[in-house]
Amino acid sequence: MPADRTRRAVLVATAVSLPLLAVSGCKGVGALAAPPSPAPDVAVLRSAIAAEEVMIARYDAVMTRSASLAEGLRPLRAEHRQHLAQLRSRLIVPPGSAAAPPSPSALSPSGPASHGQVPAGQASHGQASHGQAPHGQAAHGQVPAGPVPAGPGSVPSGAAAAIPFLQAAERAAAATLLHQLAAVSPSLAQLMASVAASEATHVAALTAAGGTGQA
Amino acid sequence: MTGTTAQATAAAKVSALQAALRAENAAVYGYGVVGAHLTGTALAAATSDWIAHQVARDSLEAMLRSSGSRPVAAAVAYRLPHPVHTPAAAMLLAVTLEDKVAAAYLGLVALPGAAIRELGARAVIAAAIRAASWRGKTVAFPGFAAGALSPASR
Numbered sequence: 001m002p003a004d005r006t007r008r009a010v011l012v013a014t015a016v017s018l019p020l021l022a023v024s025g026c027k028g029v030g031a032l033a034a035p036p037s038p039a040p041d042v043a044v045l046r047s048a049i050a051a052e053e054v055m056i057a058r059y060d061a062v063m064t065r066s067a068s069l070a071e072g073l074r075p076l077r078a079e080h081r082q083h084l085a086q087l088r089s090r091l092i093v094p095p096g097s098a099a100a101p102p103s104p105s106a107l108s109p110s111g112p113a114s115h116g117q118v119p120a121g122q123a124s125h126g127q128a129s130h131g132q133a134p135h136g137q138a139a140h141g142q143v144p145a146g147p148v149p150a151g152p153g154s155v156p157s158g159a160a161a162a163i164p165f166l167q168a169a170e171r172a173a174a175a176t177l178l179h180q181l182a183a184v185s186p187s188l189a190q191l192m193a194s195v196a197a198s199e200a201t202h203v204a205a206l207t208a209a210g211g212t213g214q215a
Numbered sequence: 216m217t218g219t220t221a222q223a224t225a226a227a228k229v230s231a232l233q234a235a236l237r238a239e240n241a242a243v244y245g246y247g248v249v250g251a252h253l254t255g256t257a258l259a260a261a262t263s264d265w266i267a268h269q270v271a272r273d274s275l276e277a278m279l280r281s282s283g284s285r286p287v288a289a290a291v292a293y294r295l296p297h298p299v300h301t302p303a304a305a306m307l308l309a310v311t312l313e314d315k316v317a318a319a320y321l322g323l324v325a326l327p328g329a330a331i332r333e334l335g336a337r338a339v340i341a342a343a344i345r346a347a348s349w350r351g352k353t354v355a356f357p358g359f360a361a362g363a364l365s366p367a368s369r
Binding site: 075076078079082083086174178181182186187189190191192193194195196197198200201202204205 | 317325326336353364
């Protein structure tokens, strides 16, 4: 039994983000008064919400068309649903405000090329070393050049093609969120960074899901 | 921006960087424990992650020094959140270390400034990827304590 219980445990004490969580938790109340500057958050939130909706639709389509993948993809889709729920809960538009309607163009991650290395940590990490499937297509950590097609209708029909399709979508979504961090409030920036991180982890998880699904 | 505001902003940045550094210091120590209980590819992964945290620590220290601050020193030893005598416990510790690192870097994401936010976010992503690898599964909100965001539909 260690006797050094007086030694403060840094390992146990990382509560850095908690005050900011508290801030975000107060947002609903704060919205009763006029929010200081809702416009950037609202616009970014709407595009992030739309992006999550499209992502979920893509998973739905793939899971419908490729039953062998459904089991492996279900937990990932569930996380996207959590993203969506959390993002929606942040969308507080004061009545009468002239917030812009959701823009369809917000869906297309048009300019992530220069930030395309989002999942780069992916490649540098121990790949299959923790039992996850290797991910050759992620080895260079590059986001595909073009924007991911917006509609779920463009989901490829085959299970083999569906995994790279979803991986490209996850990378592009994460890159888009990173691009928008500077424009939003601190608490929303934290949520978006966390969502982007979750999406980045989906890339390797999709490789694993594809491997089991096609086995 | 007034001078006072600028000072407060600078202080917040130093504070967040120091918090991230504390988490990295803990991770560097912790991965030493993790690696001691692993073999083979898991040990290789732990070593790789250990090095990644050393690099991140050095980077944070350099950032703090360049802003005129003295980086916090690592502790000689850290109390582990749970006993680590088995490979499974070691991997669980790695998950905990990464979760805390991710949480600390979320503090940078809350600062004003595009560059520091992106730096923080990329570090959150890297930690989340390592955590997912050790955990064997992904989570919806890396860097946030489990349940902190109270998923509306679970």
